[in-house]
Amino acid sequence: MISDNAVSGAKTQVLDSIEAVRVWRHNAMKSGERVGFVPTMGALHEGHLTLMRQARAECDRVVASIFVNPLQFGPKEDFGRYPRTFESDLQMMSQAGVDAVFFPSEQEMYPDGRESVTRVVPNPELADCLEGHFRPGFFTGVATVVAKLFNIILPEAAFFGEKDYQQLQVVSRLARDLNLPIQIVPVKTVRELDGLAMSSRNVYLGEEQRLLAPLLYKTLTSVKDAAQSGKLSLQEALERGRNELMVMPGLELQYLEARNGDTFLAVTDFELPTVFLVAAKLKEVRLIDNIVAR
Ligand code: PAF
Numbered sequence: 281m282i283s284d285n286a287v288s289g290a291k292t293q294v295l296d297s298i299e300a301v302r303v304w305r306h307n308a309m310k311s312g313e314r315v316g317f318v319p320t321m322g323a324l325h326e327g328h329l330t331l332m333r334q335a336r337a338e339c340d341r342v343v344a345s346i347f348v349n350p351l352q353f354g355p356k357e358d359f360g361r362y363p364r365t366f367e368s369d370l371q372m373m374s375q376a377g378v379d380a381v382f383f384p385s386e387q388e389m390y391p392d393g394r395e396s397v398t399r400v401v402p403n404p405e406l407a408d409c410l411e412g413h414f415r416p417g418f419f420t421g422v423a424t425v426v427a428k429l430f431n432i433i434l435p436e437a438a439f440f441g442e443k444d445y446q447q448l449q450v451v452s453r454l455a456r457d458l459n460l461p462i463q464i465v466p467v468k469t470v471r472e473l474d475g476l477a478m479s480s481r482n483v484y485l486g487e488e489q490r491l492l493a494p495l496l497y498k499t500l501t502s503v504k505d506a507a508q509s510g511k512l513s514l515q516e517a518l519e520r521g522r523n524e525l526m527v528m529p530g531l532e533l534q535y536l537e538a539r540n541g542d543t544f545l546a547v548t549d550f551e552l553p554t555v556f557l558v559a560a561k562l563k564e565v566r567l568i569d570n571i572v573a574r
Contacts, residue, residue: 293380313340317435322346323363323480327470332376345382352421437463489562500571514550534559
């Protein structure tokens with residue numbers, strides 16, 4: 281069912297307090313509507329809009345959130361300079377047919393201070409490797425804020441991009457382990473024409489780094505193709521990919537790994553589905569990407 285908002289192009293309603301969300305949610309509940317939720321940190325791009333359009337297509341009401349969650353940033357990371365573009369985000373959300381956006385202050389989310397908040401510790405097998413290894417505490421920060429947002433919004437479905445594949449695994453497992461009655465819906469990565477996965481952090485890329493960045497997707501594709509076609513073993517394909525990236529000046533490879541696409545467990549041989557994941561720093565900008573062989 282399409283809501284009035286999508287039809288009329290009405291403005292997205294801004295909900296800046298938990299109390300305002302409760303009232304909005306209560307009204308949706310009264311009319312038996314299915315609420316779809318898209319959590320974001322703002323600085324919206326086509327990738328986010330795809331999540332929102334999918335929520336729009338599958339749900340009666342769509343609510344997004346914009347909250348740059350300090351709990352998921354390390355002390356040396358970019359919390360302070362993370363792009364904050366609320367006015368243009370709001371316009372984009374209105375065009376994508378988002379009914380309401382929860383836009384809380386840090387005080388609203390962490391009234392007793394972020395340091396003292398009860399943490400949600402995600403499954404360590406999923407959360408301690410790859411991103412979790414390079415960004416200690418990141419997934420605890422994500423799991424904590426996502427659990428809080430779920431409890432505030434009480435959505436029937438929540439939409440997460442495959443671009444953050446490990447995050448999607450962590451959140452799906454969180455919902456399952458805590459018996460949250462929320463369907464976690466994965467949404468395909470949206471790419472620029474040259475293959476670069478869309479990300480709010482792409483705006484940090486200088487001219488040189490921007491030219492180099494599509495190499496990550498190119499390498500992922502050739503590693504996947506070599507392993508899937510049987511031309512190389514999985515380990516050989518990964519090794520070749522790593523070697524290609526490691527010799528690139530200006531690119532600092534952090535990992536290029538393969539995991540089972542469903543369980544996220546390590547794989548030694550190619551199997552279906554396999555997800556190939558990469559992280560690299562281009563000067564100070566850290567990019568991640570992945571590709572799934574299904
Ligand atoms: O993917 C993101 O933007 C964030 O990690 C999320 C899910 C909004 C939690 O802060």
